[in-house]
Amino acid sequence: MGWRAAIRLADVAFEELSFQAVYAFRQGNVLPTTSARSLVPRARRRVTQSKFLVSAVLGLLAIGAAALLHRVPSTVTGFFAAPLPGGLLDAGVITALLALDVAFLWWTGLQVLPTLMASAVVPVLEPLPIDAVTLRRAVAIVYLRLFDVPVVTVLVVTPVAIGLSLGAAAGLAVVPGVLSAVVFSLALSLITGRFFVHRIQGARGGGGRAWVRWGYLLLWLVPSFAIFGFLTAATQFFNALSILAAGGPSLVRSLLYNAYPVPFGLLTGLAARGTASAGLVPRETVALGLAVTGYLVLTAWAALWVFREVRELGHIPPRPLVEGPSTGFRLRPRSSPLAVLVKDLRIASRTPGYAFLILLPILDAVALGLITVADAPGPSAAIGLALGAVTAAALLATFFGPAFFAIEVLAFSYGRTLPLSDRAIVLGKVGLMALVYLIASGVVLLLALVRVFDPLLFAGFILAELPAIAAAGSLELGWLFRTARRRGFPVANLYSGAWAAIVVAIPGLLIAGAPLLLFHFLGLGGMAALAVAELAACAPIALGGRSG
Amino acid sequence: MEPARPGPADRPLAIDGLTIDYGERRAVADLSFEVRPGEIYGLLGSNGAGKSSTIKSVVGLVRPVAGSVRVFGIDAVHEGLAAKARTGYVPETSLLYEALTPREFLEFVAGVRHLDPATASDRARAYATAFRLDAEFEEPIVSLSNGTRQKVLLIAAFLHAPRLLVLDEPLNGLDPRSVRIVKDLLQRFVRQEGRGVLFSTHTMEVAQELCHRVGILDRGRLQGEGTVEELRRRVESGDASLEEIFLRLTREDEGLSDTVASLGEP
Numbered sequence: 001m002g003w004r005a006a007i008r009l010a011d012v013a014f015e016e017l018s019f020q021a022v023y024a025f026r027q028g029n030v031l032p033t034t035s036a037r038s039l040v041p042r043a044r045r046r047v048t049q050s051k052f053l054v055s056a057v058l059g060l061l062a063i064g065a066a067a068l069l070h071r072v073p074s075t076v077t078g079f080f081a082a083p084l085p086g087g088l089l090d091a092g093v094i095t096a097l098l099a100l101d102v103a104f105l106w107w108t109g110l111q112v113l114p115t116l117m118a119s120a121v122v123p124v125l126e127p128l129p130i131d132a133v134t135l136r137r138a139v140a141i142v143y144l145r146l147f148d149v150p151v152v153t154v155l156v157v158t159p160v161a162i163g164l165s166l167g168a169a170a171g172l173a174v175v176p177g178v179l180s181a182v183v184f185s186l187a188l189s190l191i192t193g194r195f196f197v198h199r200i201q202g203a204r205g206g207g208g209r210a211w212v213r214w215g216y217l218l219l220w221l222v223p224s225f226a227i228f229g230f231l232t233a234a235t236q237f238f239n240a241l242s243i244l245a246a247g248g249p250s251l252v253r254s255l256l257y258n259a260y261p262v263p264f265g266l267l268t269g270l271a272a273r274g275t276a277s278a279g280l281v282p283r284e285t286v287a288l289g290l291a292v293t294g295y296l297v298l299t300a301w302a303a304l305w306v307f308r309e310v311r312e313l314g315h316i317p318p319r320p321l322v323e324g325p326s327t328g329f330r331l332r333p334r335s336s337p338l339a340v341l342v343k344d345l346r347i348a349s350r351t352p353g354y355a356f357l358i359l360l361p362i363l364d365a366v367a368l369g370l371i372t373v374a375d376a377p378g379p380s381a382a383i384g385l386a387l388g389a390v391t392a393a394a395l396l397a398t399f400f401g402p403a404f405f406a407i408e409v410l411a412f413s414y415g416r417t418l419p420l421s422d423r424a425i426v427l428g429k430v431g432l433m434a435l436v437y438l439i440a441s442g443v444v445l446l447l448a449l450v451r452v453f454d455p456l457l458f459a460g461f462i463l464a465e466l467p468a469i470a471a472a473g474s475l476e477l478g479w480l481f482r483t484a485r486r487r488g489f490p491v492a493n494l495y496s497g498a499w500a501a502i503v504v505a506i507p508g509l510l511i512a513g514a515p516l517l518l519f520h521f522l523g524l525g526g527m528a529a530l531a532v533a534e535l536a537a538c539a540p541i542a543l544g545g546r547s548g
Numbered sequence: 549m550e551p552a553r554p555g556p557a558d559r560p561l562a563i564d565g566l567t568i569d570y571g572e573r574r575a576v577a578d579l580s581f582e583v584r585p586g587e588i589y590g591l592l593g594s595n596g597a598g599k600s601s602t603i604k605s606v607v608g609l610v611r612p613v614a615g616s617v618r619v620f621g622i623d624a625v626h627e628g629l630a631a632k633a634r635t636g637y638v639p640e641t642s643l644l645y646e647a648l649t650p651r652e653f654l655e656f657v658a659g660v661r662h663l664d665p666a667t668a669s670d671r672a673r674a675y676a677t678a679f680r681l682d683a684e685f686e687e688p689i690v691s692l693s694n695g696t697r698q699k700v701l702l703i704a705a706f707l708h709a710p711r712l713l714v715l716d717e718p719l720n721g722l723d724p725r726s727v728r729i730v731k732d733l734l735q736r737f738v739r740q741e742g743r744g745v746l747f748s749t750h751t752m753e754v755a756q757e758l759c760h761r762v763g764i765l766d767r768g769r770l771q772g773e774g775t776v777e778e779l780r781r782r783v784e785s786g787d788a789s790l791e792e793i794f795l796r797l798t799r800e801d802e803g804l805s806d807t808v809a810s811l812g813e814p
Contacts, residue, residue, distance in 0.1 A: 037571070038571070328673075329651070329669055329672045329673035329676055329677075329685065330665075330669050331651065331654055331655045331658050331663075331665060331668040331669045331672050332655060332665055333655060333658035333659035333661075333662070333663050333664070333665060333668050334655075334659040335659065335662075336659060336660050336662075338659070339655075339656050339659030339660055342655075342656070342659075343645065343648065343652070343656045346647065346648055346652050347645060347647040347648065349647075350647040350688065351647055413609055413639065413643060414639060414643055414644060414645075416607075416608060416609055417607040417608060417609060417632060417635075417637045417639075418632060418657065418660045418661070419628075419629045419630075419632040419633040419660060419661065420629075420660045421629055424660075
């Protein structure tokens with residue numbers, strides 16, 4: 001068998017994967033009482049739509065970066081801590097774009113890999129008389145097809161957009177960087193997928209091991225968050241770049257200029273404006289060449305590694321039972337909404353895609369809180385930064401809230417046979433959103449108090465916003481629940497429910513954001529009053545459904 | 549004298565005129581039967597006969613287009629929560645929250661079913677010990693064998709001491725010891741006042757051994773119902789096994805020998 005057979009197998013496997021991604025029958029959904037014939041084409045359509053949605057974001061990022069770089073002067077003054085050479089500004093923006101591409105593709109991988117594993121498309125192929133090479137090729141093609149439209153978008157739109165903005169040479173020079181970003185994101189998805197299987201999914205429960213799992217997940221998310229944090233601290237990055245450029249060659253400058261993906265940004269900057277445009281000394285130019293070559297070798301090795309290792313993703317390796325301290329058979333039943341919340345937290349502690357949604361607002365709050373402590377020039381600036389960090393935590397929790405609904409896809413059919421009302425499920429998930437917001441805000445509060453000891457203001461601000469978070473969550477999740485019930489499929493993941501989750505997140509963000517805006521005009525009282533009014537208006541949406 | 553028929557609220561399950569469609573395909577057509585107090589009712593049928601669809605309508609997974617499903621007199625379609633509170637269910641395929649351990653899963657189920665900690669813990673301990681689940685109690689369900697998952701589902705179904713058990717192929721994947729335990733448990737279960745079991749299986753020997761009455765489904769319609777003796781009279785064969793009765797009532801015995809012969813030597 002050859003590549004043609006592998007492509008044919010991959011076609012069948014990917015069709016099944018799309019089907020499972022949308023309807024999740026292998027994860028526990030039940031067949032809707034609509035025509036079964038319409039399900040496969042509908043699943044195919046939804047997966048394609050979602051891929052194009054992800055691709056649109058990546059395409060817009062490339063076009064936005066290119067637009068930002070159009071007609072930048074040879075030296076930018078007045079914006080940053082020191083004058084910034086145009087070549088370095090180009091390099092910084094391209095670096096940010098590549099980092100975002102890696103983050104976004106990696107995040108996509110995190111979202112869809114559990115579906116690939118749960119769909120069991122690989123184990124279905126294993127017992128068939130297919131040689132190992134063809135099977136590996138087929139699985140690699142299925143894996144690549146998870147990313148196909150987004151990857152093609154990055155590979156095509158980025159060079160074209162940069163070429164149109166900075167010239168053909170820059171457009172060509174960005175190609176190696178884009179290629180490496182794509183390969184690294186595929187490799188990172190695979191590494192984290194394996195890590196997930198070995199260390200998280202198969203980990204024993206009880207005896208405080210949940211904390212260990214959260215620790216693992218935190219460690220795992222740090223690289224991903226570092227890229228997100230890079231965007232959060234973009235101003236600081238460009239300030240640092242301008243200071244390093246003004247200060248001449250140094251160890252720190254060498255480290256930064258050679259850290260991935262900066263060399264690819266510099267390569268594009270130099271291609272656009274000439275070798276003198278970034279203020280590099282000859283030694284640094286040579287080092288840059290070596291770094292680019294090194295990263296390209298690593299890219300090639302990573303591509304081969306992905307191809308070789310991807311087959312293992314479909315398997316959960318058998319793990320021998322390890323006798324550990326047992327918590328006995330003691331059960332601690334909780335009320336229904338709380339049982340849903342605890343169940344979701346436990347599932348998230350073994351499911352990186354969900355853990356990401358919980359940990360990201362908290363990690364963002366830590367980063368912004370640290371900036372508050374380190375960067376604010378005075379108390380009023382510190383208060384502004386801290387309240388801004390709480391605002392970010394509120395909006396992130398609200399934006400990611402709808403995705404918590406996706407956990408309900410797991411054992412969807414079994415869950416529906418329990419006497420569990422829609423109301424209890426929605427309340428449990430709104431509780432989870434509120435918990436994420438409170439933890440993230442609490443972190444900001446603790447860090448901000450180091451600079452400005454005004455606990456009443458901070459605590460008042462956090463608590464005044466809390467009803468608005470609950471209101472936004474009620475609206476988002478109540479709406480999603482009705483949509484899912486009507487259509488007969490769970491809003492499963494990025495590939496099945498991206499549209500629905502984004503559509504409901506928009507009014508959610510408006511509801512969560514309105515009291516935050518009002519604070520600047522009416523203070524805490526007005527903010528709290530609006531938030532409570534919003535909750536009173538939205539709660540009936542969450543509390544309206546009792547059907548089970 | 550005939551014993552007095554139980555009232556609607558005493559009848560564990562009453563299905564009347566049930567019709568289920570999947571798009572243009574009719575899976576169950578005008579089906580009526582009941583599970584009486586103290587009875588294990590076996591639902592038999594070929595693949596695609598409508599057994600699982602019928603069972604799913606009882607536990608609220610499928611909405612019928614016509615007919616009614618009543619659990620102890622409660623309309624299971626419109627008052628789903630109340631009906632589910634009285635029901636324990638084991639699905640055909642063991643699809644569980646795979647990221648949870650059996651303990652975490654049972655804790656969730658116990659919470660949703662409003663059990664107090666002592667009762668939930670005692671019952672979990674008793675069933676887990678009986679099924680020898682001790683070593684796997686803290687392992688993620690994803691890493692457990694099919695049989696062990698089935699045991700977890702059985703414990704979850706018994707945990708709240710339901711009054712109606714709805715079991716879709718509950719013995720799938722179980723080892724012989726566990727099969728014996730489940731059979732004994734079911735017989736003891738229905739001896740308690742007012743309880744009933746709806747039991748779906750493909751294994752005729754199990755149905756013959758366990759069920760007080762059976763209903764034979766074929767293409768969504770009930771082809772025969774009663775005790776094994778009653779069905780024997782119906783097919784006019786005094787010593788027919790349930791398998792023979794099944795094949796005759798569903799007319800699946802017609803040409804069966806020729807079909808096997810046409811396969812040649814395996």
